[in-house]
Amino acid sequence: IEFYAPQARPVIEEAVAQAIAIGQSWDLELPFIQKDGTEIWVRALGEAEFEKDKPVRLVGAFQDITARRLAEAALVVSESQFRGSFEAASHGIALVSVHGTFLKVNQSLCKLLGYSEAELLVTDFQTITHPDDLALDLHHIEELLQGVVETYEMEKRYFHKGGRTIWAQLNVSLVRAVDETPVHFVSQIQDITDRKNLTARLQTLL
Secondary structure: OEEOOOOHHHHHHHHHHHHHOOOOOOOEEEEOOOOOOOOEEEEEEEEEEEEOOOOEEEEEEEOOOOHHHHHHHHHHHHHHHHHHHHHOOOOOOEOOOOOOOEEEHHHHHHHHOOHHHHHHOOEEEOOOOOOHHHHHHHHHHHHHOOOOOOOOEEEEEEEEEOOOOEOOOOOOOEOOOOOOEEEEEEEEEEEOOOHHHHHHHHHHHH
């Protein structure tokens, strides 16, 4: 028991007591203290062996899972930071499936397009993209999926829920799994309608 970190000892003591009392095995992840005093994480498995219905010994096995626990902790921090940045961003951000459906959207994007989060999550970007811009958008997506490019930018038009057309600067990157399988797109969308309208007015004066 003394090999475990102090906060883990009540847990393993209870597991051993249950094993001796009712033959219940244990499979726990607990902090462990090495000889030099450093703390690691182990997966501890064990059970009591009985002879004539009496416990005679404990049998256990240990697996060092420190690297996995550290990776999980780092992922939690990373995801927390991402969620904070995602929601606080002043421009629209969306996670989009490889088929085009919205998986997650921030409130800036909802405000930009006039749709609620629930409404966007049951549609896809193709539906709200101006048809004159869709072919080029899909071409860029295919290049991403094939690994020709790592990201792309373009100016495109979206249909606002209110019926008007808005211009946006779109930046898209692709997230891949460890085995390189495409997981989802990360799209950043910024409203440039005012700039485009101003440019168009200036051109009419030239």
